[in-house]
Amino acid sequence: MAQQTTALHRTLTLVKKDLVLELRQKYAFYGVLLYIISTVFVINMMMGHPEEQIWNAQFWVVQLFVSVNAIAKSFMQESRGRLLYFYSLVHPRSFIAAKLLYNILLMAIMSIIALVSCLIFLGNPIINVWYFVGVVMLGGVSLSLLFTMLAAIAAQANQNAALMAIMGFPIMMPLLMLLANIARSAFVPVFQPGLPNMFLLLAGMDVLIVGLAMILFPFLWKD
Amino acid sequence: MISDKTCRFAPNIDDKKMAKHWWKALAVLLLLFTLIAGFLVKIPAIENNEQSTRNLFFHVPMWISMYTLFTISVVNSVLYLTKYDLKKDILASSAANVGVLFGVMGFTTGSVWATYTWGSTLTNDPKQIATAVALLIYMAYLVLRLSIHDIDKRARVSAIYNIFAFAMLIPLTYIIPRMVDSLHPGSASSPGFRSQDTDGTLMMVFYPAFTGWTLLGVWIYTLRVRYKRLELKNIFK
Numbered sequence: 380m381a382q383q384t385t386a387l388h389r390t391l392t393l394v395k396k397d398l399v400l401e402l403r404q405k406y407a408f409y410g411v412l413l414y415i416i417s418t419v420f421v422i423n424m425m426m427g428h429p430e431e432q433i434w435n436a437q438f439w440v441v442q443l444f445v446s447v448n449a450i451a452k453s454f455m456q457e458s459r460g461r462l463l464y465f466y467s468l469v470h471p472r473s474f475i476a477a478k479l480l481y482n483i484l485l486m487a488i489m490s491i492i493a494l495v496s497c498l499i500f501l502g503n504p505i506i507n508v509w510y511f512v513g514v515v516m517l518g519g520v521s522l523s524l525l526f527t528m529l530a531a532i533a534a535q536a537n538q539n540a541a542l543m544a545i546m547g548f549p550i551m552m553p554l555l556m557l558l559a560n561i562a563r564s565a566f567v568p569v570f571q572p573g574l575p576n577m578f579l580l581l582a583g584m585d586v587l588i589v590g591l592a593m594i595l596f597p598f599l600w601k602d
Numbered sequence: 603m604i605s606d607k608t609c610r611f612a613p614n615i616d617d618k619k620m621a622k623h624w625w626k627a628l629a630v631l632l633l634l635f636t637l638i639a640g641f642l643v644k645i646p647a648i649e650n651n652e653q654s655t656r657n658l659f660f661h662v663p664m665w666i667s668m669y670t671l672f673t674i675s676v677v678n679s680v681l682y683l684t685k686y687d688l689k690k691d692i693l694a695s696s697a698a699n700v701g702v703l704f705g706v707m708g709f710t711t712g713s714v715w716a717t718y719t720w721g722s723t724l725t726n727d728p729k730q731i732a733t734a735v736a737l738l739i740y741m742a743y744l745v746l747r748l749s750i751h752d753i754d755k756r757a758r759v760s761a762i763y764n765i766f767a768f769a770m771l772i773p774l775t776y777i778i779p780r781m782v783d784s785l786h787p788g789s790a791s792s793p794g795f796r797s798q799d800t801d802g803t804l805m806m807v808f809y810p811a812f813t814g815w816t817l818l819g820v821w822i823y824t825l826r827v828r829y830k831r832l833e834l835k836n837i838f839k
Contacts, residue, residue: 528766535759536750545745546763549738550770553778576781584773591769595762598683 389469393477397453398484407456407485411449415441415493419500428502431566438497439518439559443551445489446522450482451543453527454534466600475596479527479589486523490515504566511565518558521585525551528592531599557581626821632814636660639807646804648795651787657715658795659807663815664708665733670816671701671823672740676768679761688837691757694764696826698743704819705737720785729779729786736774739767753837 401407418441422429429437457465465474494515498505505511526547533543561577563569571577640659648655675697682690712730717723724730743763750756779786787795795804831838 532746532759532763535755536746542746542749546742549735549742550766552735552738553732553770553774573781580773580778580781587769587773591766595765598758599762601758 386470386473389473390476390480393465393469393474394480394484397477397481400456401485407449407452408488410452411445411489412492414448415445415489416496418444419493419496423500431504434497434501434504435559435562435566437501438493439555439562441493441497442490442515442518442522443555445493446486446519446526447543447547449485449489450523450526451530451533453478453482453485454530457534471597471600472593474600475527475531475592478531479524479592482523482527483520486519487516490519506568507565511562514558514562514565517581518562521554521558521581521588522551524585524588524592525554528588528596531592531596535599554581554584557584625817629814629817629821632810633818636807636811636814640811643803643807648787651719654715654719655795655804657711658804659811660815661708661711661715662808663812664704664711666812667816667819668701668704668708671697671704671819672768672771674820674823675701676764679764682757682761686754686758688753688757688834689831691761692827692830692834694761695747696830697823698740698764700819700823700826702737702740702744703822704815705733705740709733709737716785725785727785728782729775732774732778736771739770739774743767753834 422437422441426433494512526543529543529547529550532546536542557577557580560571561574561581564571564574636659640656645653645655675694678690678694678697681687682694709730712733713723716725716727716730720727743760746763747756747760750759
């Protein structure tokens with residue numbers, strides 16, 4: 380019991396450390412903010428206010444690139460020496476759990492920003508707003524979990540950002556298809572028979588990714 | 603007479619050694635049978651499939667072979683992570699390589715078949731999309747291996763990604779296609795081949811076919827393992 384509380388405590392401390400670092404530097408935040416706004420603005424210049432299906436597709440593509448950019452930084456900003464220092468202090472499981480939590484937080488904020496800027500620049504075809512916000516949050520969580528694990532692997536391969544795209548894009552394809560399908564109900568009053576199943580599948584995928592990350596990350600760190 | 607004494611390149615034929623390779627002979631025999639019987643046997647007419655039903659002997663066995671090889675690969679990756687034995691890494695990577703080859707062949711045979719039965723080479727069929735994605739994931743595994751130069755690090759990182767890839771392969775190719783409608787025979791409105799196979803001729807060729815193709819896959823895999831071990835023989839000594 381005591382050990383469990385200390386593990387939790389350590390994880391939370393690491394999350395706090397990442398948050399404080401981010402609040403001081405504000406690098407990731409403003410970097411990604413600029414990224415979102417310029418992307419959405421370019422879409423606006425090209426197609427104005429698209430209709431709902433294209434709006435949906437555009438939004439999820441923006442989400443994808445935002446998550447790649449925001450989360451790739453989470454391991455790249457740690458220098459080799461600092462990683463070694465963490466390794467001597469905490470169990471790798473606490474470390475990856477902290478990264479997962481921090482990235483979920485970061486991605487939740489980024490998702491809201493992406494949603495708001497899409498609404499401003501691309502118009503609002505959404506009927507069921509709260510449903511869509513929920514799906515966006517779920518999508519943000521799923522994408523951040525997946526890319527955290529992949530960023531950890533890519534960090535081992537000489538911090539290669541291109542590698543993250545190669546590894547990540549095939550894996551995130553089914554995820555994104557699933558999310559875009561689930562989100563359809565927010566635009567048109569349509570009955571989708573497989574909807575509960577799709578939610579279950581999404582949750583199953585998240586559990587799978589978290590489980591694999593927890594089991595495999597300690598091996599990744601043995602350097 | 604060529605023997606060990608007269609020539610140092612003489613084949614070393616040993617009855618006991620040959621006895622270990624019986625399954626390779628079996629693979630050749632089964633594949634010969636598949637090729638001959640597969641094109642000659644009388645098959646039942648199933649809806650609009652006509653003669654393209656024969657693809658059953660070539661398309662489906664590729665997937666069974668691919669699954670076998672990917673399973674070998676992931677088992678060896680797990681074993682590598684427990685012992686850090688580089689030989690296991692060679693086994694894992696070779697199996698994944700040959701598995702991708704069989705996956706590509708399965709995809710190609712399926713696409714050619716789809717061109718004539720569904721009317722399009724690439725369709726929206728969930729099975730086709732999901733397997734394409736699964737193959738891309740495994741190709742990413744091969745690219746990941748190329749990008750790391752340190753042998754031990756490559757083995758460790760790629761073993762972890764391999765487990766990840768296998769964990770995605772099962773839902774992608776096994777669970778999702780069963781949850782949604784597919785154009786494939788045997789799902790939704792199109793009838794399966796097995797129920798139409800009243801004479802049992804399809805299954806008579808199908809079982810030898812998938813055994814033969816799987817054995818061929820394992821054979822290519824053992825050859826690749828031997829080649830890779832020779833490449834790295836300085837490390838293993």
